[in-house]
Amino acid sequence: MEIRDYEEFELEPLTDAELVSILQKRWELNDTEFNVWGELKPLGDVSWGYLTNVRVIGGSTILTYPLKGHNGNCEFFVNPKDASKYGHKDNSRLIRCQLILSPQEERKKHEIPFEMNVKPGSCSELKELPSAAPIEIINADDKSPYITSSLYDFHLNKIQEKLALATDELKTATENELNLLQAQRDEEESKRDSAITLNRTLSEKEQQLKDSIQLIETEKHASTDALLKLQNQLATFEVEMNQKIKRLKSYVSDKAQFLKTFEFIDEDDLENFLLESNAIGSQVDGLSFKDDFGKDYERAVSYIQAHLVENDILYPRHIIENYLTLLRTKDLIILAGDSGSGKTNLVKSFAKAVGGKSVIVPVKPNWTSREDLLGYYNPLEKKYLSTEFLDALLEARQNPNIPYFICLDEMNLARVEYYFADFLSLLETRDEEPEISLYSENESSHVLSELKAVVEIINSAKEKYSQNGITDFISLLQDEDVNHQLRQSFGFSDKDSLIKYHSDIRRMLSAVITMPSSIKMPENVHIIGAINIDETTHYLSPKILDRAHIMRFESPLLSDWDQILSEVNAYKFDELTKPLLFDNDELGIRMNYPKFKPGDEFTDLFIELNRNFFHKLGVEFGMRTIRQGLHYLTLFKDVNDDKVQALNNFLLHKVLPKFTFDGNKTVGQTTKLDLIEKVLAERIRQELPDAEEMPSSFSALYALEEIVINAKSNDGVVNFWS
Incomplete structure (x- = not known):
């Protein structure tokens, strides 16, 4: 249909479809939704509004109707509900929306056959300007939220250019003025009064320039002095903190050494007592996701898939995409599939591919409570009995820079809601680290209080009989005078065993040192479950399904291996032997x-x-x-x-x-x-x-x-x- 200006609607009536088609061509639209953006004028005292300076998304030309006498800026009616939601009484607002033809009676009333209104409910805030937006759009009201980085850089460059030009002009003007004054002084040298006046003017300007330079130098020196002062303060603070830490370690070391000497604590527990790290090793040598891959997750998936293929482990790309995304959600992931479909192998191989560690925890059919998962405190032995799952959490806490992937294998051999529901509720904490309570802090307080009394008694006996050369607990017991003194202090009879009491204290102290009463869920831990569905297993309850993501697996024999190899060959990585290392937040953040x-x-x-x-x-x-x-x-x-x-x-x-x-x-x-x-x-x-x-x-x-x-x-x- 030819696009032309129509003079009168009645002379050549058109259908709505023909009118829409004309506007599409006139406004160069490729779809029928008429997606546009423009300026919602100030509402004033009315509830409705009008959209003006309207452009199509991706275009920069203001829309006009193809009517003679109506070639100016179109204004489109905005219903009161959308106007009150997105408009402002005194200021304009930039919004995006869709247009639809006005009711026919309105078009006839206004004698505009092409008249359109804003489609109700289609409005939304304009979060950022379209790439084709004209530069002058920043002069609109409330423009600050819409300045893109490209606009910012553009105007910054313009300002810098103007500043440089103004500086050059000022410098040239100053030089010209100085030259002019000098020429005038030479020229009017015979006229003393005029020469003195000119000389004074020149001197004043020179002094102003010197004062400005001096002020700049003074501020520069002041800033330098402030920076040096701050650096000195930080250095002094660091020295003081190091000295305090050194004294603290010396104090702790002295007390811990006493406990070791008298066999209340062994070498491994001493390292824990001195706050030494039990890290499994230094960071693995590999490629950096941040530095080498620019935090490009799509390219990271390509590398991980190619790295696995290099190690004869074939997974389709979509599995790696899905698995990596699910890990980043920090939700529980459950891998479901037949035995041998590659569920636990994915956990292990992916962990190696990212320089992490996988821990496979087999679930037993007799698990019925959280104690089977996290262990429990034995009040008789005054000791916490840990589990493989809890040990993995503690190890991960000691190695915060290494990602840990803890997999509950055959997760549904026991009823998941029995042993895992409480822990899963903890994982629902999204805005902070969930804390896992293991046992009452009162238990450790009792042990440490009793230990303090024992240490004081032994130390007193040691000092009293130090001339006998007593150096350890066995020597204390072998010395009759010391042995008698200890029995009196402890209130023991001849039938009571000091050796057994010593053994009890040693066991209780070791339990308190090696197992905290509670731990926070380490940021570097990801929890995964692997399940089979057969007659020996249990179905997952709605509570578990509601909080977990189920990832299905098929037998590797059903995979298209040629397709996988074709995908990997297209990546063209030169080196595939090193793992790709992620920071903890790059593998997922626990957020709402x-x-x-x-x-x-x-x-x-x-x-x-x-x-x-x-x-x-x-x-x-x-x-x-x-x-x-x-x-x-x-x-x-x-x-x-x-x-x-x-x-x-x-x-x-x-x-x-x-x-x-x-x-x-x-x-x-x-x-x-x-x-x-x-x-x-x-x-x-x-x-x-x-x-x-x-x-x-x-x-x-x-x-x-x-x-x-x-x-x-x-x-x-x-x-x-x-």
Whole structure:
């Protein structure tokens, strides 16, 4: 259709579609949504508003109607609800929105056949200016939030250029003025009064210049002196702190040496008592994610996959993308698959690939409480009985620069909610480090109080009989006078054993030193579970599923090895032997999930799915799950910008594992199984248009279809895990 200016609407009536098509071509739009941005004028005393200086997203030309006599700046009506939300009484606001044709009676009333209004509910704040925005847009009201780095740099350069030019001009003007004054003085030398006046003027300007230079030098020296003073203060503070630390260590060392001499503590416990690190070793030599990869997670995935292939470990790229993203969420990850599908191997090999350590903790079928996971305090022995899981946490705390991946293998051999629920609740603490309480601090206080009394008694006896050359506890016991003195001090009879009492104190002290009453969850720890589903295992409860991410695995024999090798060959890394080292925060930060915001595309989709499907099917799906999904999608963008893949992964992680119910029960006029097969599957297909190209074992749509097939052969019982 030819684009031209229309003089009168009645002479050549057009359909709405034709009007829209004309505006698309006139405004060079590639879609029918009319996404634009512009200036919401001050509202004044009215509730509605008008959008002016409007441009399409990606364009810089102000929109005008193709009408003779209407070629000026278009203004678009904004309804009161959007205007009050995004506008201001006195100032303009920059917003983005969509346009739609005005009602026909309004177009006729205003004699503008092309008249458009702002689509209700389409408005949002303009977080940053489009790249094609004209520079002069910064002159708008409240412009500061919209100045991009490129605009900032542009104007900074302009200011610097103007400053340099002004400086040169000032310098030239000053030199010219001085030269002029000098010439005048030479020229008017015969006129004494004029010469004196000129000379005084020149001298004053020279003095002003000298004063300015002196002021600059004075400020420079003052700044230098202040910096040196601060450096000296820091140096003095550091010396004082080192001296205090040295005296403290000397004091602690002296007391600890006494305990070692009298065999209350051994060499290993002495190192702990002196606050010595038990680190397993120095940092592994490898490539830096920050320095060598510029914190590029997408490139990091490529390197990790290639590094694993170099070590004969083949995983498809999407598994590495998904696993790395899930680690960064700091949520519980559960790897689900048949035996031999590579679950624990992924934990071990990935840990080596990033210079970390993996700890595989086998779960026993008889685990029934948190004590099986974290151990317990034995009041009879006055000692904490640790576990392999707790030992791994303590070791990770002593090696804060090394990432630890603790895997609970065969996690569902016992009921997870029995032994792990309390610990999982601790992991829900997102805004601070969760603290794990092991036993009452009163227990350690009693032990240390008793020890203090014992040390004073032994020290007193040692000093009293020091002439006998007594150097250790056995020598004390062998000396009759000292032995008698100790029994009197302790209130022991001849039947009581000092050796047994010494042994009890030694054991209690070792327990207090080696095991704190509580520990904070180390930042460098990631918790992973691995499960099989068969007749010997338990299903995961809704509480566990609600707080964990389920990552499915298939047999390595089903993987497309040629595809994996083709992916790796395309990366073209020269060196693949070294691990890729991450800082703790680069592998995940324990932070609050994004806020629940209706209106977000992802949020609205799952509100709809929950209303129309999940709730009717009896599948628990709440606000926490949506916030977890928003967090996952944000992190997944760093490794892959495919929104369809991210949505597919989320359905597999958080939705389908909850599909365990009787499909024969009715929902309205249909059964739950028919609702899945005939409605939900088609709705998911609309959201996953590329599902056919995904590997079947990692496709949410394929998994949903398998659920239906298996349910039909199992009397209508729907079970994701079967």
